[in-house]
Amino acid sequence: MAIATTDLAGAPGELTLDNLLGTPEGRELLSCIQCGTCAGTCPYGEVMDYPPRRLIGLLREGMLEEVLASESLLNCVTCYACMAKCPRGLHLTDVLLPLVKEQVFVRLPEVPAELQKALANTLRYGNPMGESARKRAAWMATAGVPVRVLGQDPAPVDVLWFVECYTAYHPRGQDNCRATAKLFHVLGTDFAILGNEEKCAGECGRLVGETGLFDALADANLKLFGKYTFNRVVTSGAHAYDAFRHQYPARGFTHPVEHTTPYFARHLEALKPRLTKKLGCTVTYHDACVLGRHNGFYEEPRRLLQAIPGVKLVEMAHNRINSMCCGGGGGGMWLDTYYKAKGYERLADRRVREAVATGADVLAVSCPYEVSRFEDSLKVLGFEKKMVVRDVVELLAEAVEA
Amino acid sequence: MKMVPDIVEELEVAADGKSLDLEAARPIVSESDDHALEQALLLKDRLGATVVAMGLESPDIDDVLFTAVAKGADRAVKVTGVEPPVPTSEVAALLAAVIPAVPDLMPVDLVLTGCQAIDDLDGMVAPFLAERLHIPYVGVVTGAEIKAGEARATVLKEYAGGVRARYVVALPAALGVQAAEKPPRYVPVAKVRATMKAAKIETVDAPERDAPSPLAVVRMTKPEAAGHAEMLEGGPDAVAAKVVELLTARGLL
Numbered sequence: 172m173a174i175a176t177t178d179l180a181g182a183p184g185e186l187t188l189d190n191l192l193g194t195p196e197g198r199e200l201l202s203c204i205q206c207g208t209c210a211g212t213c214p215y216g217e218v219m220d221y222p223p224r225r226l227i228g229l230l231r232e233g234m235l236e237e238v239l240a241s242e243s244l245l246n247c248v249t250c251y252a253c254m255a256k257c258p259r260g261l262h263l264t265d266v267l268l269p270l271v272k273e274q275v276f277v278r279l280p281e282v283p284a285e286l287q288k289a290l291a292n293t294l295r296y297g298n299p300m301g302e303s304a305r306k307r308a309a310w311m312a313t314a315g316v317p318v319r320v321l322g323q324d325p326a327p328v329d330v331l332w333f334v335e336c337y338t339a340y341h342p343r344g345q346d347n348c349r350a351t352a353k354l355f356h357v358l359g360t361d362f363a364i365l366g367n368e369e370k371c372a373g374e375c376g377r378l379v380g381e382t383g384l385f386d387a388l389a390d391a392n393l394k395l396f397g398k399y400t401f402n403r404v405v406t407s408g409a410h411a412y413d414a415f416r417h418q419y420p421a422r423g424f425t426h427p428v429e430h431t432t433p434y435f436a437r438h439l440e441a442l443k444p445r446l447t448k449k450l451g452c453t454v455t456y457h458d459a460c461v462l463g464r465h466n467g468f469y470e471e472p473r474r475l476l477q478a479i480p481g482v483k484l485v486e487m488a489h490n491r492i493n494s495m496c497c498g499g500g501g502g503g504m505w506l507d508t509y510y511k512a513k514g515y516e517r518l519a520d521r522r523v524r525e526a527v528a529t530g531a532d533v534l535a536v537s538c539p540y541e542v543s544r545f546e547d548s549l550k551v552l553g554f555e556k557k558m559v560v561r562d563v564v565e566l567l568a569e570a571v572e573a
Numbered sequence: 574m575k576m577v578p579d580i581v582e583e584l585e586v587a588a589d590g591k592s593l594d595l596e597a598a599r600p601i602v603s604e605s606d607d608h609a610l611e612q613a614l615l616l617k618d619r620l621g622a623t624v625v626a627m628g629l630e631s632p633d634i635d636d637v638l639f640t641a642v643a644k645g646a647d648r649a650v651k652v653t654g655v656e657p658p659v660p661t662s663e664v665a666a667l668l669a670a671v672i673p674a675v676p677d678l679m680p681v682d683l684v685l686t687g688c689q690a691i692d693d694l695d696g697m698v699a700p701f702l703a704e705r706l707h708i709p710y711v712g713v714v715t716g717a718e719i720k721a722g723e724a725r726a727t728v729l730k731e732y733a734g735g736v737r738a739r740y741v742v743a744l745p746a747a748l749g750v751q752a753a754e755k756p757p758r759y760v761p762v763a764k765v766r767a768t769m770k771a772a773k774i775e776t777v778d779a780p781e782r783d784a785p786s787p788l789a790v791v792r793m794t795k796p797e798a799a800g801h802a803e804m805l806e807g808g809p810d811a812v813a814a815k816v817v818e819l820l821t822a823r824g825l826l
Contacts, residue, residue: 282759294762295601296581303581383763 186274188235196266202259203227209253209263214496214518215246223253223263226271242279244272245509248518249378249501251464255492265417265465269378272501276380289505290381293388297370298336299505307334308366310345316356320366327400329361331426333415335408336371337539343546344539347407350568351431357445357571358438362405368395372411374461377418379502389414389422396424403427405434407564409538410500413461430462432537432563436471439478446570449481454566455531456484457522457545458494459538472537472563479570485529495522499540523548527558534560574610574628574637575664576600577692584795591790592658593692602637605687611753612717613685614645620721623647625678627671629655629664635774636765643760643768650675654779660786661693665701670780672706681745682719683726688712688749699749709742712749719744 191197203224210222221229221243229238247268254264261267276282282290292301311318321328332351338344355362373388396404404426406412412430435442454476462468469491476484489495498507498518507517523545526534534545545560578584578598585594613624625648626641628634638649652671659667673679684706689696696712703710715737716729724744731737731751805812820826 277761277764281755284756287756287759290759301581303583305582381761383761383766387762387766 186235186239186270188230188233191230191235191270194266194270196262197270199259199261200227200230200267203231203261204259206258208256208258212252212256214248214250214252214498214521215515218513218515219243219246223268227261230271238271239274239278242275244268244275244380245279245283245502245506246515247272247501248460248496248498248503250460250496252460252496255464269380269382272378272380273382274380283506283509285508286379286502286505289502290376290379290384293336293371293373293376294384297388297391298340299371299375300336300340302340304370305367307339307369308364310339310348311366313345313349314352315349316352318352319363321363321399322366322368324363325399328363329402330355330363330405331396331399331401331403332362332364333372333404333406333408333411334364334369335406335411335539337543338407339369341539341543343542344407346565347539347542347562350562350564351407353568353571354435354442354564358441363401365395365399370395372406372408372414374408374410374414374418375500375502375504377414378500381502385414385418389419393419393422393424396426401426403429405429405431407431407539409459409461410540413465416466430466430468430537432462432475433468433471435564435567436475439474442567442571443478445572446479446567448570448572450479450566450570451481452533453483453485453529453531454533454535454561455487455526455529456490456535456563457487457497457526457541458491459536459541460494460496460500462537463494464492468537472535475563475567476535479566482566485531487525487529489525495525497522497538497541497544499538499544504540504544517548517551519544519548520552523552523554523558527552527554532558533566534558535563535566536560537563574606574626574634574641575603575687575690576628576631576634576637577603577690580691586793586795591793593793600631600633603687603690603692605689605750605752607687607757608753609685609687609748609750610641610644610646611755611757612714612748612750613683614758615754616683616717616719617645620719622682625650625675625681627652627668627675629659629667629779631655631657638774639769639772640760640765642772643765644758649772649774650678651774651776652779653776660788661695661697662701662786662788663782665698665705666783667779668698668702669705671777674780675775675777683717683745684708684747685750686747688714688751696749699747703747706745706747708745708747710747710749711740711742713751714748715750715752716754717748 205224207224210216210224213222216222220241226238249264251264289299293299297304338347370388370391373385377385415428456472476482496518542560549555549558578593579601582599585597587594616622617624624646626638626646627650628638630651630653642649686699700710711728713730714728715731717726719726726742728740729737805815
């Protein structure tokens with residue numbers, strides 16, 4: 172019976188110890204010194220039967236079946252902490268764990284209902300929330316500035332703005348959309364969107380182990396990119412950025428890609444004269460795992476925040492490479508009910524407690540998942556009057572006076 | 574398995590004023606049919622049965638049938654040469670004629686289908702089919718158990734108010750499934766894609782249509798707003814005062 176495929180040496184599509192160790196990343200397992208830093212830094216390490224260190228130990232002992240039969244990797248929120256801290260530089264989060272997780276996913280006796288729904292929705296509608304694909308660009312009605320849709324006006328464009336799902340559909344994500352559109356206008360950027368043709372970039376599908384879904388979405392988006400002429404992709408999705416930068420090139424994607432936060436940081440000098448409104452707030456910034464640990468964008472969001480008049484930036488105890496995950500990566504976005512049923516603490520709650528402890532009144536983020544995750548936590552923990560969650564681009568746009 | 578309009582998309586009435594605009598609609602498999610398949614697969618998991626998924630030729634039905642095979646169905650059969658629309662009674666007549674004609678299919682122990690589909694709500698396919706095949710029928714089923722070697726099934730049926738009944742029904746039988754014992758299983762996309770390459774959908778020709786259904790849709794419209802809710806504005810005291818005033822004016826206080 173065919174299973175989800177991965178390009179492995181030997182027998183493609185089937186994970187065996189031989190073909191795992193036949194890949195360059197797989198061979199890295201042999202250099203693991205079993206120091207346990209990975210397990211110690213893993214946000215769900217304490218609830219996993221097999222945190223990364225044990226998992227590697229089992230694989231090296233040939234106990235692949237035990238690893239694949241365990242649901243430990245469903246608790247992996249792909250936060251890149253183990254990989255960032257590994258003294259041997261093992262490609263844990265980006266290659267090794269996904270290889271194993273893909274097989275774990277295929278063998279799951281039952282895919283948790285919330286995750287199953289999100290995956291089925293993403294395949295059918297191109298977004299995990301199950302909204303109509305025909306309404307993906309509906310937010311444009313409230314954009315406040317003209318936004319070009321390539322399907323209607325396919326003339327070449329400088330910036331193809333890949334909006335992504337939570338930004339396009341979630342009411343708070345749409346605030347991010349309006350802010351981004353406003354900032355592009357302020358900068359005089361030549362930009363356009365894919366509108367209703369765009370589909371989820373698929374990064375979470377891949378990292379939860381549903382690689383076939385990622386393949387289907389990447390194929391669709393690459394075909395779409397081929398239809399239009401543009402110089403670069405700028406995306407609001409932190410996870411989409413990660414997929415475009417690290418996964419799409421192997422499939423023929425050659426354009427430069429930027430996330431909106433580093434993009435606006437690169438244009439900060441041009442923006443600065445327009446940042447005239449004093450916001451008067453204390454902000455603490457949460458480093459999104461994929462932007463920070465995986466791609467090194469630690470200073471760009473902070474430079475943007477510090478350029479806003481009346482913003483005082485304070486740091487949480489865990490910041491930059493030590494940032495704590497919101498719990499939304501690797502499918503965690505749709506595993507909250509699964510984690511709750513198991514009695515695990517919601518990682519976003521843990522993070523929000525730390526944010527509130529800084530005394531800041533704004534929790535600034537750069538990943539569209541985090542807005543709803545942290546807002547939910549603020550409500551659950553009773554902090555909704557103490558702190559609000561704002562995307563960095565929302566704060567920037569607010570500081571631009573009409 | 575039947576395709577119905579996906580209500581995630583806006584539904585439009587066609588120009589004839591008595592049918593849905595199928596160009597604007599997007600087909601999706603009927604939810605209770607998906608549950609019927611799941612119940613069949615659960616029985617197969619427990620008993621080692623052979624499951625045959627069937628559907629009438631319609632847009633996207635191939636995807637649904639391949640997905641059924643990827644989930645564990647042994648065969649997929651598509652009935653071709655059916656001109657829509659096919660009203661419920663005709664679907665039942667058609668299936669009753671086609672099922673015995675599918676090569677190497679008969680005898681079957683169970684015919685499972687969804688108990689209702691959102692595009693007609695009649696819920697009559699399974700009972701009509703049972704009548705034509707001269708087999709017993711149980712509807713609104715939420716679970717089924719068969720003991721190996723016994724020619725009968727024990728099925729759960731749900732009534733209103735949380736009341737459930739357990740029926741013993743002689744096999745072969747037709748079941749109208751409301752919900753499988755477990756939610757329909759997930760099948761990885763790669764497995765569906767591989768199935769599309771490896772598996773084949775068998776086809777059988779639809780027989781000549783019977784006497785047409787005596788029922789016809791006269792008019793189809795979107796709900797028309799007859800009134801609207803009034804939002805009470807103001808602080809809690811002001812709103813409470815207005816609620817009291819409204820209830821008093823209507824003689825309810």
